[in-house]
Amino acid sequence: MREHEARHAGRVADTTGVVPNVTGAPVGEMVRRWRKRRHRSQLDVSIGADLSARHLSFIESGRANPSRAVIERLCDELDVPLRERNAFHLAAGLAPAYPERPLADLGVARSAVEVVLAGHEPNPALAVNVRWELLAANAAMQVFLDGIAEELLEPPVNVLRATLHPAGLAPRIQNLGEWRAHTLRRVRRQWERTAADGLPELLAELESYPVHATGDAGGASGHDLVVPMQLAGEHQVLSFHYAITVFGAARDVTLDEIAIETFFPADAATAAAIRVA
Structure with missing residues (x-):
C-alpha cells in the first residue's frame, strides 16, 4: 500500500496550561x-x-x-x-485539546484503513484527507492512474487535481462534464462543512480546467441510481460509483479528516473486467 503522509507529526498538547492566542481571531x-x-x-x-x-x-x-x-x-x-x-x-488562551499524528502513528485506526483497502480488492479504494490529498491506496487503484502525467503523481497527490486536470484522468472520462460538475459540488460542500484551509484555492483551480472535447456538457447520464464515473479502458468503457467511509467519534485531527473512498462497478461488464484485470 502506497502512503503519502504528513511531513510533520502532531503532538499531544498540555491541556492544562494557558497559551497565547495564535489564531488571530477572538x-x-x-x-x-x-x-x-x-x-x-x-x-x-x-x-x-x-x-x-x-x-x-x-x-x-x-x-x-x-x-x-x-x-x-x-x-x-x-x-x-x-x-x-x-x-x-x-x-480562548487554552492549549489544543486534540493531537494530530500522521497515519503511520494511528495504530489500530491505521490497521483498519489497511484492512478496508486490501479487503476491497479487486475493486479500487483509497484514503484521502480533507483536501483530497492521497494518504493510501490499494493495488487496484492503478486502473485510475494509468496515463496520468508524472508531475500530478508527485506527493502530496491531490486526487481531484489528478482526476480533472487535462494531463490527468480527464481525457479518459467519457462523462467529464457531468463528473466535473459533481466533483465541484463535493468541494463546495466540503468547504461549507469544514472550512478547511486550501479548499477555496483548490476549487478555483478545478473550475479553471477546461472540459475535454470528448466530455459531455454536464447533463444527466441517464443512470437510474447514482452518477457513475465512465472511464475509457483499454478495451471498453468502465463505469464506477463510489461510497465514502469515515471514522466515528474520532479524537485525533488526522483521523477526523480521513475518508476512505471505495469504488464499485456500476454495471456487469465493468465487474467482469475488474475481476480479470
Whole structure:
C-alpha cells in the first residue's frame, strides 16, 4: 500500500496550561462565524449547548471568555471539525485539546484503513484527507492512474487535481462534464462543512480546467441510481460509483479528516473486467 503522509507529526498538547492566542481571531468571533455558517440563531444554539442566550451573546461579543467545557459544547452543537476546535481553544488562551499524528502513528485506526483497502480488492479504494490529498491506496487503484502525467503523481497527490486536470484522468472520462460538475459540488460542500484551509484555492483551480472535447456538457447520464464515473479502458468503457467511509467519534485531527473512498462497478461488464484485470 502506497502512503503519502504528513511531513510533520502532531503532538499531544498540555491541556492544562494557558497559551497565547495564535489564531488571530477572538474566540467569540469564531463562534459567531461558525454559528452563521450553520445557519443557526443564538437562541437555537444556546438551547442546544445548554447555555443561556445571554451567556452566548456575551461570548460572541467578547464580554465573556468560554471555558474548555463550554467550547466543546458549542463545537458539538455546531459540528465543528477537530482541527477548528483546536483553533477555538487557542483563541480562548487554552492549549489544543486534540493531537494530530500522521497515519503511520494511528495504530489500530491505521490497521483498519489497511484492512478496508486490501479487503476491497479487486475493486479500487483509497484514503484521502480533507483536501483530497492521497494518504493510501490499494493495488487496484492503478486502473485510475494509468496515463496520468508524472508531475500530478508527485506527493502530496491531490486526487481531484489528478482526476480533472487535462494531463490527468480527464481525457479518459467519457462523462467529464457531468463528473466535473459533481466533483465541484463535493468541494463546495466540503468547504461549507469544514472550512478547511486550501479548499477555496483548490476549487478555483478545478473550475479553471477546461472540459475535454470528448466530455459531455454536464447533463444527466441517464443512470437510474447514482452518477457513475465512465472511464475509457483499454478495451471498453468502465463505469464506477463510489461510497465514502469515515471514522466515528474520532479524537485525533488526522483521523477526523480521513475518508476512505471505495469504488464499485456500476454495471456487469465493468465487474467482469475488474475481476480479470
